[in-house]
Amino acid sequence: MTISPALPPELTQLVLDNLREIPDFPEPGVLFRDITPLLSNGEAFANLIDGLAAHYRGHIDAVAGLESRGFILAAPLAVHLGIGMVTVRKAGKLPGPVLGVDYALEYGTARMELRPETVREGSRVLVIDDVLATGGTAAASISLLEQAGARVEAICMLLELAGLGGREKLAGRSIDSVVVFESA
Numbered sequence: 001m002t003i004s005p006a007l008p009p010e011l012t013q014l015v016l017d018n019l020r021e022i023p024d025f026p027e028p029g030v031l032f033r034d035i036t037p038l039l040s041n042g043e044a045f046a047n048l049i050d051g052l053a054a055h056y057r058g059h060i061d062a063v064a065g066l067e068s069r070g071f072i073l074a075a076p077l078a079v080h081l082g083i084g085m086v087t088v089r090k091a092g093k094l095p096g097p098v099l100g101v102d103y104a105l106e107y108g109t110a111r112m113e114l115r116p117e118t119v120r121e122g123s124r125v126l127v128i129d130d131v132l133a134t135g136g137t138a139a140a141s142i143s144l145l146e147q148a149g150a151r152v153e154a155i156c157m158l159l160e161l162a163g164l165g166g167r168e169k170l171a172g173r174s175i176d177s178v179v180v181f182e183s184a
């Protein structure tokens with residue numbers, strides 16, 4: 001990883017100021033971290049994307065968004081940086097040929113898929129998503145991107161739920177989390 005210092009601390013406050021927490025959604029025992037207040041605050045959303053773009057500019061060749069909330073972050077960031085966006089999607093959404101990896105979620109199970117033709121061999125890719133929980137989604141997506149020939153240069157998560165083991169699952173990789181919650 002060649003991208004140095006940590007993400008700007010003002011981004012952390014910006015996200016915290018625009019977050020909503022819903023207990024027992026979508027099922028008992030889950031504390032759901034809702035980013036819709038952030039997205040609906042135009043100034044905050046724009047400042048977030050500006051801040052991320054400034055941080056990653058010049059270090060990456062493409063942004064990979066993880067369906068679906070990762071798309072919301074990846075698309076404006078890619079446009080801002082003038083680079084392409086790669087979509088890593090849930091099963092059955094992409095026309096083939098696709099690569100696929102099955103994984104377990106905090107709630108439920110799923111499969112991520114990628115069209116390898118959307119990844120340039122050796123390109124430096126930023127993986128972005130809203131939440132790192134168990135790390136299953138990110139690990140599956142990174143595996144797909146690397147199988148397709150990408151160099152995963154950075155991983156950016158808006159929210160990291162540290163109690164759920166995501167960082168451990170991505171062992172050895174550097175993760176830029178805007179906000180880290182010590183307990184899920």
Ligand SMILES: O=P(O)(O)OC[C@H]1O[C@H](OP(=O)(O)OP(=O)(O)O)[C@H](O)[C@@H]1O
Pocket residue numbers: 066067068069070104105106107129130131132133134135136137138166
């Ligand atoms: O680290 P993990 O345990 O894999 O969980 C994190 C993933 O879970 C959420 O996606 P979800 O599948 O709920 O779908 P959505 O983005 O389409 O709402 C979230 O957006 C991450 O992609």
Ligand SMILES: Nc1ncnc2[nH]cnc12
Pocket residue numbers: 030031032033034106131133161
């Ligand atoms: N607790 C949580 N809140 C929001 N999104 C999530 N995705 C996985 N776990 C989540």
